Amino acid sequence: MGSTEIRRMELGRELRALAELSAPGAPEPRLAAAESFRRRRSSRFLGLCLAAGAALCVGIPLAQRGLGPRPGLERALASEAAAEFAAAVLGPRASGPAGLDAEIETYLVALWDSD
């Protein structure tokens, strides 16, 4: 041994051969499309929640003022101002007794409770 012989390598060809060797099998476009739709839906949903949260931020101080010193989510949700703000921001998703879409309301309640 002890030889320091340098072997030549054609970089482009070797890189391509290595990439071909370890490239994945068949594509799964249906799965990819489904995942892409799921993410889009979920980011739109989170956007709506954010808007609903903003509506609550407007509603909470008003609920506090009108309903005493202990603000709570339910009071804020019941606040007319929050409902109006939510309706303005969320459009058709702002429905239901609290002025918020039930799905969003559930999410916000879960967030509130987890704090």
Added chain:
Amino acid sequence: MAKEGVEGEAELAARAGGGDSAAFDELARRLWDRIGRYAAAAAAGDPELASRIAQESLVRLHAALPRFRGEASLGTFVYRVCAIAAADAFRRLARERRRLGPLPEEEELPSPEPGPEEAALRGEAAAALRRALGRLDEGERALVYLKEAEGLGVAELAESFGIPEGTVKSRLFRARAKLKAALEEEGYGID
């Protein structure tokens, strides 16, 4: 002939971007080799990671196609999506590793089908290249791969990575020098 193929892809991309799922299926099939090779190069030959990057690229491509206006070539648009998917996969991997703690020494990846002598020699070269690529970061590997193996020019690389051409040149220079030094340690010189 090749031009016809490219036009077909751009048309498919437009239809897929408009929500035509059959067009997306066909486009994914046509682009898969390029996406897969890119992912494999970025993953330094780790098949599992390559598979994750490739599938993530497809997800992101599906989400990005409605924004494809044809100002850039579809090829560079796809590589841009792959670059983002690869960067994201490496960020996730780093997070996982931080959570799990340090891993034992990286396992050596299996050499390609060792057949008789020529295959063994090629296998040796591939293993050396894989180790040398492991010394580069994912972005450097992708850059060198697209330049050397897919023949992209500096302007196309700049478009694919969303960086100025001057930055492409300096990163390429550094990455190639790192790779050259790593390969020399393995006993290989590059042409």
